[in-house]
Amino acid sequence: MKKNISVVPMLVKKNLRLAGRMAYAFYKIGRARLFPKHDFGFNHMKNLGLVYFKPTGACNLRCVMCGQYGDKGVMNDCAAEENKKTLPLETWKKFVDEIAPHKPVIYVWGGEPFLYKDLFPLCKYMVEKGLFVSLNTNGTMMEKHAEQIVRDKWSGIFVSLDAFRDVNDAMRGKGAYDKVIAGFRALNREKEKQKAKYPILGIVTVVTNKNYMDLVNLAEASREYSLDLHIFNLGTYTNDSIVAAQKRFMKEKLDTDIDCLEAYNTGYNSGIDGQKLHDILMGIHKVNYGHPMITVPVLNPDKTHTYYAELETPVRNRCIVPWCQVNVNYNGDVHFCADYPDYILGNITQQSFREIYNGERANQFRKTLNECDGGLFPGCLRCYQNMLFGKKIKGY
Numbered sequence: 001m002k003k004n005i006s007v008v009p010m011l012v013k014k015n016l017r018l019a020g021r022m023a024y025a026f027y028k029i030g031r032a033r034l035f036p037k038h039d040f041g042f043n044h045m046k047n048l049g050l051v052y053f054k055p056t057g058a059c060n061l062r063c064v065m066c067g068q069y070g071d072k073g074v075m076n077d078c079a080a081e082e083n084k085k086t087l088p089l090e091t092w093k094k095f096v097d098e099i100a101p102h103k104p105v106i107y108v109w110g111g112e113p114f115l116y117k118d119l120f121p122l123c124k125y126m127v128e129k130g131l132f133v134s135l136n137t138n139g140t141m142m143e144k145h146a147e148q149i150v151r152d153k154w155s156g157i158f159v160s161l162d163a164f165r166d167v168n169d170a171m172r173g174k175g176a177y178d179k180v181i182a183g184f185r186a187l188n189r190e191k192e193k194q195k196a197k198y199p200i201l202g203i204v205t206v207v208t209n210k211n212y213m214d215l216v217n218l219a220e221a222s223r224e225y226s227l228d229l230h231i232f233n234l235g236t237y238t239n240d241s242i243v244a245a246q247k248r249f250m251k252e253k254l255d256t257d258i259d260c261l262e263a264y265n266t267g268y269n270s271g272i273d274g275q276k277l278h279d280i281l282m283g284i285h286k287v288n289y290g291h292p293m294i295t296v297p298v299l300n301p302d303k304t305h306t307y308y309a310e311l312e313t314p315v316r317n318r319c320i321v322p323w324c325q326v327n328v329n330y331n332g333d334v335h336f337c338a339d340y341p342d343y344i345l346g347n348i349t350q351q352s353f354r355e356i357y358n359g360e361r362a363n364q365f366r367k368t369l370n371e372c373d374g375g376l377f378p379g380c381l382r383c384y385q386n387m388l389f390g391k392k393i394k395g396y
Contacts, residue, residue, distance in 0.1 A: 015197050018155055021132040025049040025105040029389065032324035037375075039367040044323065044357055045102055052327040052338050053108045055092065055116035058083045061138050063160075063172045065208055067236070067263035067339050068111065074263050083111075085331040089118040091349060093125055095328065098353045100129040107134050109338075111330070114141040124152045134158060136204065140176055142183025149199060150190040156200040157187070158231070162208070164217035171210055184225045202229035208268035212277050219284045219293070227291045232281060234297065234304075236339060237269040237382045238262075239311050246379030250343070253368050258342040261379045274305025297387040303396050307382070314381050316390030317374035322366045325385070326357060336365060338385055 028049035038044070057079065059069055068075040075082065106126055113119055113135055126133045134156035142149070142157070149157070162168050165177040184201060191197070203222060205215065215232070222230055243261050250256045278301055285293050297316060299307060306313050322336045329335065332347040334356050343365060346356035356362065369375060380386050 018132065018198060018200075021103065021130075021155075022105060024103055025132065028104075029320070029324045033318075033320050033389075033391075037320075037323060037366065037370040039363040039370065042358075044362070045354055047324045048099065048102045048104050048326065048357070050325040051099055051104045051106055052325070053092075053106060053122075054110055054327065054329050055108065055113055055119060055122060056083065056086050057111040057330045058115045059110060059112040059138070060115065060140060061112070061173050061176060063138075064210070065171065065206060065235075065266055065268050067260065070263070071266055072263045074260050082331070086116065087330065087332050087349070089121055091332065092118075092122050095348050095353060096122075096126055096129055096131075100126075100131060103131065105132045105134065107136065109136040112138055112141070114145065116330075120145075120148060120152065123154055127153050127155075132156075134199075136160065138172065138176065139180035139183050141179075143179065143186040146183065146186035146190045149187065150194050150196050153196070154199040156198065156202065156228075158202045158204050158229075159183070160206070161203045161218065162205050163211040163214040164221055167211050167214040168218075171208075181225065184227070188226045200228040201225070202227060202231060204231045204233055206233045207235050207272075207277070209271050210268065212272055212280065215280050216284060219287070219289055222291070223289050229291055230289070230293050232284075232293070232295045233384060234295065234299075234307055234387070235269065235382070236264045236384050237266070237308070237311055238264045238379065240265065242311060242379055242381060246377060249378050254343060254365065256343050258340065258379075260340040260342050264339070264382075269308040269311070272308040274303075274308060277308075278304040296384070297392070297396075300396055306396075311381060314374060314376060315393055315396040316386050317376045317393055318391035319369060319376055319380060319383075319386045320389050321385050322362070322369060325389075336362075337383070339383070340379070 026049060028047045032047040057075055062069050064070050066073055114137060123133050132155045135154060136158045139159035139161065159180055161180055162171050168177045187201060205218065238261055243265055246261050247258055250258050281295055299315065303315065307315060327335050327338050328348060329341055332349045333341060334345045334348060335341045335343055345362045346359060369377060
């Protein structure tokens with residue numbers, strides 16, 4: 001399979017300045033990996049390379065595997081109340097002002113970010129501050145906003161799309177696929193009309209037992225979308241024993257009760273034929289579809305089965321996320337782990353971000369993680385962030 005570094009030539013070809021912003025952010029992430037894992041008494045802002053924004057928790061789809069609104073989604077019973085807590089634009093601008101000098105890559109997600117009423121002024125403000133601004137969306141609302149997206153010079157859009165039409169819609173909702181494709185076509189028309197090279201356009205496909213046999217059909221269809229990138233995410237999964245171990249650990253070590261990990265105890269990893277999936281992915285990687293195909297994580301051929309069937313076996317360790325990244329939730333809560341906002345570091349409406357990121361709770365989390373066997377909590381074995389940024393274990 002292609003290494004993830006294959007995305008770099010694409011970025012350089014698209015826009016050298018854009019590639020430079022991305023390279024600088026990932027240089028800082030690499031620096032966090034190479035140097036000692038500091039906790040107390042260190043200014044962690046110097047290595048801040050990636051900031052995840054979640055301006056809203058609201059979503060217009062109910063994708064079956066989603067950790068927020070899926071079968072076991074944590075937002076299913078509380079969405080109405082939680083979505084009243086979204087921050088106003090001025091609060092987000094103040095936060096952007098604080099982080100902008102450090103030039104992190106910005107990743108806006110949700111929920112569905114297009115449901116945040118001030119999404120466009122927020123993204124425009126970040127672009128004007130010189131930040132690399134990318135957005136993850138279900139893609140169903142792109143078409144009507146295509147002209148403004150291109151005009152405002154968003155850096156990238158990554159759309160969740162899991163298979164060709166019928167299989168995708170069975171997972172995400174009827175009509176979702178065609179809305180995404182209409183959005184891609186509208187964005188490409190606007191890029192041509194405005195003579196723009198960005199936003200870069202990508203697909204993120206989460207691999208489950210419901211779609212893995214249809215990945216080739218999606219890859220073939222993607223030839224027509226004028227994409228820049230296609231990411232196959234092998235998925236975030238857990239089981240009863242891992243959830244129980246993480247609950248005990250977080251309570252004992254960090255005095256925190258957790259709820260979010262259970263949302264990924266879905267069973268959508270069950271029954272995946274690892275050898276068959278590996279063959280499918282290898283076949284996709286050997287074909288030129290007009291854009292890079294990337295798999296996260298890249299595994300050795302005989303380890304795909306392990307990834308799905310042996311969830312207690314780590315394939316990546318030494319998570320570096322707390323030393324170079326951060327997530328900010330729709331209500332201002334700051335946390336390290338994107339999908340598991342149980343351990344709150346602070347809130348940007350009550351403290352400066354610098355105080356939070358260098359604060360007592362953040363450093364206690366870093367210290368506890370660093371002292372763990374393999375630099376990994378019990379519940380982190382298939383975390384997507386760790387699959388992206390963790391250390392590859394020998395043999396995997």
